[in-house]
Amino acid sequence: MSSFYNLAQNRRSTRKFTEEAISSAQLENLLHTVLMSPASKSSNPWEFVVVQNLKTIEQLASAKAHGSTLLKTAPLAIVVCADPQKSDVWVEDCSIASIYLQLAAEDLGLGSCWVQIRGREHESGILAADYIKKLLNIPAHIEIESIIAIGHKVESRPPFNPEKLLLERIHHEIF
Numbered sequence: 053m054s055s056f057y058n059l060a061q062n063r064r065s066t067r068k069f070t071e072e073a074i075s076s077a078q079l080e081n082l083l084h085t086v087l088m089s090p091a092s093k094s095s096n097p098w099e100f101v102v103v104q105n106l107k108t109i110e111q112l113a114s115a116k117a118h119g120s121t122l123l124k125t126a127p128l129a130i131v132v133c134a135d136p137q138k139s140d141v142w143v144e145d146c147s148i149a150s151i152y153l154q155l156a157a158e159d160l161g162l163g164s165c166w167v168q169i170r171g172r173e174h175e176s177g178i179l180a181a182d183y184i185k186k187l188l189n190i191p192a193h194i195e196i197e198s199i200i201a202i203g204h205k206v207e208s209r210p211p212f213n214p215e216k217l218l219l220e221r222i223h224h225e226i227f
């Protein structure tokens with residue numbers, strides 16, 4: 053990528069991945085990048101569960117009734133979670149880490165999609181987070197924000213069209 057602008061313009065959610073695996077160099081790049089995410093007061097409350105076992109990823113795809121099935125074809129799923137005792141703004145810290153992962157993936161020519169977990173149900177009365185905690189042996193006190201699905205894109209989606217940007221949402225000097 054030639055610039056951050058191009059990176060942002062080309063990052064679109066990918067929901068279908070090829071069978072090609074993520075190389076160890078790509079994985080190392082993603083994991084080193086995410087650990088450079090800024091966090092409030094440098095409290096770094098996050099924890100990341102890197103899942104490459106396809107059977108486990110298949111089970112993660114059932115975390116929610118809607119919106120998690122895209123994980124089915126992903127060769128890599130990274131669960132972004134945090135210890136809320138370490139930061140009162142762990143949601144923000146995890147969100148920044150999640151988008152760092154997505155932008156790092158795009159920088160490597162890979163596709164990605166955010167799967168929202170915090171505040172979502174697995175099925176009536178059961179939180180998606182509790183389903184994942186059980187599956188991945190995540191301690192009860194850890195909160196889960198998202199799962200980032202990453203893999204090789206089946207096809208590239210068109211980049212953002214600058215002519216369609218919501219420029220009316222930008223307010224100069226006063227709202």
Ligand SMILES: Cc1cc2nc3c(=O)[nH]c(=O)nc-3n(C[C@H](O)[C@H](O)[C@H](O)COP(=O)(O)O)c2cc1C
Binds near residue numbers: 065122165167
């Ligand atoms: C906080 C957040 C939660 C999201 N949750 C999901 C999700 O659970 N499932 C899904 O398929 N996409 C999810 N997405 C992806 C959005 O649907 C997508 O980013 C949006 O439609 C814009 O499309 P684009 O990413 O291709 O630009 C989420 C994105 C964000 C930022």
